[in-house]
Amino acid sequence: MTQLSRRTLFKGAAGVAVAAALPALRATAQAAPAPWVITYSRKLGDAEVTVLLDGYFLLEQAWVTALDPAEIMEGLTLAALDPGAAVPLPITATLIRQGDTMTLVDAGAGGSLGPTAGNLPAVLSGIGVDPAAINRIVLSHLHPDHIGGMLAGDAAAFANATVHVNETEIAFWTDPATETALPEAIRPWFTLAGGVLAAYGDRVTPFMGEADLGGGLSTVLMPGHTPGHSGFRVASGVEQLLIWGDSTAVASLQFTHPQAGIVFDTDSQEAAETRRRVLDLVVADRLLVSGTHMPFPGFGHVAQKDDAYAWVPEEWKLF
Numbered sequence: 115m116t117q118l119s120r121r122t123l124f125k126g127a128a129g130v131a132v133a134a135a136l137p138a139l140r141a142t143a144q145a146a147p148a149p150w151v152i153t154y155s156r157k158l159g160d161a162e163v164t165v166l167l168d169g170y171f172l173l174e175q176a177w178v179t180a181l182d183p184a185e186i187m188e189g190l191t192l193a194a195l196d197p198g199a200a201v202p203l204p205i206t207a208t209l210i211r212q213g214d215t216m217t218l219v220d221a222g223a224g225g226s227l228g229p230t231a232g233n234l235p236a237v238l239s240g241i242g243v244d245p246a247a248i249n250r251i252v253l254s255h256l257h258p259d260h261i262g263g264m265l266a267g268d269a270a271a272f273a274n275a276t277v278h279v280n281e282t283e284i285a286f287w288t289d290p291a292t293e294t295a296l297p298e299a300i301r302p303w304f305t306l307a308g309g310v311l312a313a314y315g316d317r318v319t320p321f322m323g324e325a326d327l328g329g330g331l332s333t334v335l336m337p338g339h340t341p342g343h344s345g346f347r348v349a350s351g352v353e354q355l356l357i358w359g360d361s362t363a364v365a366s367l368q369f370t371h372p373q374a375g376i377v378f379d380t381d382s383q384e385a386a387e388t389r390r391r392v393l394d395l396v397v398a399d400r401l402l403v404s405g406t407h408m409p410f411p412g413f414g415h416v417a418q419k420d421d422a423y424a425w426v427p428e429e430w431k432l433f
C-alpha cells in the first residue's frame with residue numbers, strides 16, 4: 115500500500131499508547147447502556163435533519179498529534195474543558211427525512227466502544243423510527259464509532275437499507291496485506307468492517323470520489339483520516355448542509371490548530387491538508403456544517419481567525 119509506505123499508521127510513542135488502549139475497542143456484545151433519547155432536529159428546505167446522540171468516548175491527550183502538551187492544555191482551557199483530562203467527544207449519527215426517503219448518515223458505535231456509546235437503537239425507537247423503514251445509509255468511513263451500530267449481533271441492523279461507502283475505503287479495510295501491516299490492536303476494526311460489508315452483501319453500493327447519490331445528497335472526498343473518508347452535501351430547496359464526518363473532530367483543538375490530528379488518522383498530513391481545504395471551503399461559501407464529533411448537536415459555521423479558524427455554533431432555531 116503506497117499510502118502506508120509514505121507515513122506509517124500509529125507510529126511513534128503515541129502509537130504505542132493507542133495500541134495499549136485498544137484492546138477495549140472490540141466488536142463484541144456489551145451490556146446495554148442505560149437508554150437515553152437525545153436528538154436535535156432542524157429543517158433544511160423540505161427536509162428534516164435530526165442529529166441522534168449515540169453516546170461519547172474519551173479522547174486521550176496522548177492520541178493528539180502535532181501539538182505539544184502545553185498547546186493541548188491551552189486549547190482545553192480556552193474551551194473550558196479540564197486541561198488535565200481526556201477530551202470527551204460525542205458520537206452522533208444523522209437522520210435525514212425527505213418525502214418518503216429516510217437516509218441515515220453513519221450508524222454509531224454499536225457495542226464496539228463499551229457502555230458510553232451504542233445507544234442508536236434506543237434513540238431511533240424513542241423517536242418512533244423503525245430501522246426497517248430506513249431506505250439508505252451513507253457511511254463517512256469504516257471506523258468502529260461510525261459502523262458498529264450497523265450490526266445487531268452478526269446480522270444487518272437495518273433490514274432494507276442500501277449502504278453507500280467510498281470504494282477506496284472498502285478496498286483499504288478489506289485488504290489482507292494492509293491488515294497485516296498494521297498493529298495487531300487494529301485487527302478488530304478490520305473484522306468489524308468486514309462483518310458489516312458481509313452482513314449487507316449486495317446492498318453495499320460503492321461510490322467513487324465525488325458522486326451524486328440522488329435526492330439532493332452528494333459525496334465530498336475528504337481523505338486522510340482514512341483513505342476514502344467522505345463528507346456529504348445535503349441540498350434541499352435553497353438550503354445546503356455539509357456533513358463533514360471526522361474531517362474536523364476535536365473542536366477544542368483543531369480549529370485553532372488545524373495541523374493537529376489524532377493517531378487514528380491513516381495519514382495525518384493528508385488529513386491536515388484536507389481539514390484546511392474543507393474549512394476554507396466552508397468559510398468561503400458560508401456553508402452550514404455538522405460533524406460526527408462536534409459539540410452536540412453539532413450544527414454550525416466556521417469563521418476565519420488569524421491564521422486559523424473558529425467554530426460558530428448555530429443558534430437554536432426557534433421558528
Ligand SMILES: [Zn+2]
Pocket residue numbers: 257259260360406407
Ligand atoms: Zn469518528
